[in-house]
Amino acid sequence: MAQTDHPDDPIATLEDVSVTYDDGTSFVLDGVSLHVERGEILGIVGESGSGKSMLASSLLDAVPDPGYLSGSITYRSDDETIDVLELGQSELRSLRWEEISMVFQGAMSSFNPTMRIRDHFIETIDAHDGNVQAGMDRARQLLADLYLDPDRVLESFPHELSGGMQQRALIALSLVLDPELLVMDEPTAALDLLMQQSILLLLRELQEKYELTMIFITHDLALVGALADRLAVMYAFDIVELAPKQQLLSNPSHPYTRALLNSTPNLQAPLAQMRPIEGQSPAPINVPSGCSYNPRCPLATEECRTTDPPMDAPAPEHSVACFYWEKAQYEIELNYATEQSGGDYS
Amino acid sequence: MTNYYLQRTARAILTIWVVITATFGMIRLLPGGPLAQLEAKLLRQGVPAGQVDAMLQTYQNVHPDKPIEVQYIDYVVALLQGDLGTSISRNKPVMSIIADALPWTIFVMVTATFLIFAIAIVWGALMAYREGGSFDLFSSAASIVLSSIPFYVIGIALIIVFGYQLELLPTGYRSTSGIDPESGLLVFFLDALDHAYLPILSMVLAGVGLQALAMRGNAIQVLGADYVRVARLRGLPDRRVAVRYVARNAILPMYTGFLTLIGFNLGGSVILEEVFNYNGIGYYMFLGLDNRDYPLMMGIFLIITTALVISVYVADLTYGLIDPRITTGESNETY
Numbered sequence: 001m002a003q004t005d006h007p008d009d010p011i012a013t014l015e016d017v018s019v020t021y022d023d024g025t026s027f028v029l030d031g032v033s034l035h036v037e038r039g040e041i042l043g044i045v046g047e048s049g050s051g052k053s054m055l056a057s058s059l060l061d062a063v064p065d066p067g068y069l070s071g072s073i074t075y076r077s078d079d080e081t082i083d084v085l086e087l088g089q090s091e092l093r094s095l096r097w098e099e100i101s102m103v104f105q106g107a108m109s110s111f112n113p114t115m116r117i118r119d120h121f122i123e124t125i126d127a128h129d130g131n132v133q134a135g136m137d138r139a140r141q142l143l144a145d146l147y148l149d150p151d152r153v154l155e156s157f158p159h160e161l162s163g164g165m166q167q168r169a170l171i172a173l174s175l176v177l178d179p180e181l182l183v184m185d186e187p188t189a190a191l192d193l194l195m196q197q198s199i200l201l202l203l204r205e206l207q208e209k210y211e212l213t214m215i216f217i218t219h220d221l222a223l224v225g226a227l228a229d230r231l232a233v234m235y236a237f238d239i240v241e242l243a244p245k246q247q248l249l250s251n252p253s254h255p256y257t258r259a260l261l262n263s264t265p266n267l268q269a270p271l272a273q274m275r276p277i278e279g280q281s282p283a284p285i286n287v288p289s290g291c292s293y294n295p296r297c298p299l300a301t302e303e304c305r306t307t308d309p310p311m312d313a314p315a316p317e318h319s320v321a322c323f324y325w326e327k328a329q330y331e332i333e334l335n336y337a338t339e340q341s342g343g344d345y346s
Numbered sequence: 347m348t349n350y351y352l353q354r355t356a357r358a359i360l361t362i363w364v365v366i367t368a369t370f371g372m373i374r375l376l377p378g379g380p381l382a383q384l385e386a387k388l389l390r391q392g393v394p395a396g397q398v399d400a401m402l403q404t405y406q407n408v409h410p411d412k413p414i415e416v417q418y419i420d421y422v423v424a425l426l427q428g429d430l431g432t433s434i435s436r437n438k439p440v441m442s443i444i445a446d447a448l449p450w451t452i453f454v455m456v457t458a459t460f461l462i463f464a465i466a467i468v469w470g471a472l473m474a475y476r477e478g479g480s481f482d483l484f485s486s487a488a489s490i491v492l493s494s495i496p497f498y499v500i501g502i503a504l505i506i507v508f509g510y511q512l513e514l515l516p517t518g519y520r521s522t523s524g525i526d527p528e529s530g531l532l533v534f535f536l537d538a539l540d541h542a543y544l545p546i547l548s549m550v551l552a553g554v555g556l557q558a559l560a561m562r563g564n565a566i567q568v569l570g571a572d573y574v575r576v577a578r579l580r581g582l583p584d585r586r587v588a589v590r591y592v593a594r595n596a597i598l599p600m601y602t603g604f605l606t607l608i609g610f611n612l613g614g615s616v617i618l619e620e621v622f623n624y625n626g627i628g629y630y631m632f633l634g635l636d637n638r639d640y641p642l643m644m645g646i647f648l649i650i651t652t653a654l655v656i657s658v659y660v661a662d663l664t665y666g667l668i669d670p671r672i673t674t675g676e677s678n679e680t681y
Contacts, residue, residue, distance in 0.1 A: 109572040
């Protein structure tokens with residue numbers, strides 16, 4: 001699958017990355033190709049079971065057993081290029097957290113319930129042979145940047161912190177070794193709306209202060225729209241559309257993206273015009289042949305049923321996997337006014 | 347928090363008091379009880395009635411002529427002073443019989459319970475790490491088979507094999523006659539150990555299966571937890587993940603079970619010590635039952651109950667110390 005955007009300085013490049021279970025019979029990630037540009041915030045949107053979390057785990061070569069990860073993932077630090085899937089155990093151990101770090105879904109269950117937050121930081125620094133004193137100073141700074149009281153939080157057990165505090169402490173923990181790339185998998189899913197918003201603001205501040213590259217994975221289009229520079233839409237274990245945020249929101253070109261936007265609650269659109277997407281997304285064992293969206297797509301033709309559409313480029317840096325993206329742009333109307341597009345998202 | 351400790355302490359004391367009072371009531375209410383039987387026996391032997399009364403009063407502190415509340419107070423005061431009455435069949439103070447027998451029972455049962463948990467924790471954790479493999483399948487089957495055989499059946503089988511056929515270990519008694527601490531501490535200790543192997547082994551074989559399965563379940567649950575996955579991704583050494591993450595969180599729920607099992611096993615020593623002719627408190631309990639020796643039975647009954655109450659009490663008080671999530675302890679009462 002050809003990738004149409006070519007960023008100048010990709011920090012991570014995925015080529016045809018697949019994750020299979022059951023000896024290759026079920027795909028939970030199906031040939032994903034993606035560039036992540038240094039310093040950007042890339043939002044990845046998809047519904048439950050579309051392969052978002054698998055994509056995140058793949059970046060750290062941490063697919064849960066017995067999944068099999070294939071393809072190529074290249075990570076470029078300042079001076080060297082690393083083929084992630086070729087690394088041995090110890091190299092992988094130092095790549096994770098030092099270069100690429102991750103915040104998981106559910107901060108509440110990411111800390112050992114019988115250990116103080118401080119020990120989580122210390123053991124992480126220790127395991128990577130870091131200087132504990134310097135590392136803890138950095139941890140305190142990070143916690144303070146996240147508007148937490150470092151002394152109180154470090155001395156606490158996980159259950160003594162609220163959900164939002166745990167989430168922020170987990171973000172601090174993921175940044176303690178000064179990684180370049182931070183992958184966040186639904187980091188705000190368990191939080192209330194106000195806390196979600198304040199975490200987003202904090203992430204933006206952190207990204208600027210520490211020159212981070214972020215991948216933000218969520219099912220919540222409105223949420224990531226406020227934060228991301230570029231947006232990728234996943235459907236049935238693959239990316240179907242990828243574009244800068246404004247471009248994607250004002251000119252969505254994949255029928256699924258357009259349907260998804262129409263189904264999302266929106267201030268500009270009357271409630272009556274909200275449209276659910278008919279049908280349901282496919283299970284990993286029987287993804288439709290051709291374009292995986294064809295059974296639900298109003299524009300589907302025989303070609304869609306037999307051939308997997310390659311990435312096409314409606315605009316520079318905008319890629320979409322659809323034969324009929326031009327037709328989709330005028331045949332599937334958006335229920336929010338195009339000229340104001342993205343207004344409430346950004 | 348203080349309130350909680352006070353409450354648990356009060357409850358423990360109350361439980362023991364209820365048991366004491368119940369024994370006081372039972373010994374007087376049981377018709378045709380040991381005292382009536384003894385009295386009749388003595389009178390038939392031609393002992394003068396006055397002398398019979400005097401003898402009876404020395405047993406179990408019974409003074410039938412005093413008002414009931416005075417008797418009760420005398421009884422409780424005597425108990426608090428460690429006077430449990432005099433054994434009818436052995437003609438010795440019950441307290442001295444218990445003092446002689448209890449250390450042996452504690453030695454066997456506490457060692458057995460420790461071994462049960464030590465083995466179960468390692469075995470269960472190994473099963474969990476190899477979940478679904480042939481080791482796991484075989485071990486699970488073996489644990490179920492082992493825990494479905496009663497310990498006394500295992501005990502008898504062990505006596506036949508190791509005692510009579512191989513003649514490796516003694517078939518009963520807690521020590522060889524003639525060997526006591528004066529024969530040298532090491533000799534005495536090794537001899538005691540020789541006699542304790544089989545009772546301990548039968549308790550361990552019968553008890554380890556269930557605990558191993560419990561540990562296996564706990565460990566599988568913890569292994570699947572997000573924090574273990576995150577810990578591995580953070581690059582922590584496997585050893586640290588195994589000890590601080592998996593083991594610690596999987597063992598915690600077993601702690602209360604461990605302490606209460608010590609208490610239960612002390613009570614369960616009756617059959618074990620009968621099988622092995624092991625002169626611990628269980629052995630004397632059986633002796634008391636056999637001879638209708640109520641003071642002896644009641645004394646040992648009190649000791650066993652007190653041991654159980656104390657083990658539950660200790661479990662309640664200390665759980666908060668080992669699990670940081672339990673600070674008030676209120677959500678974690680053992681009973």
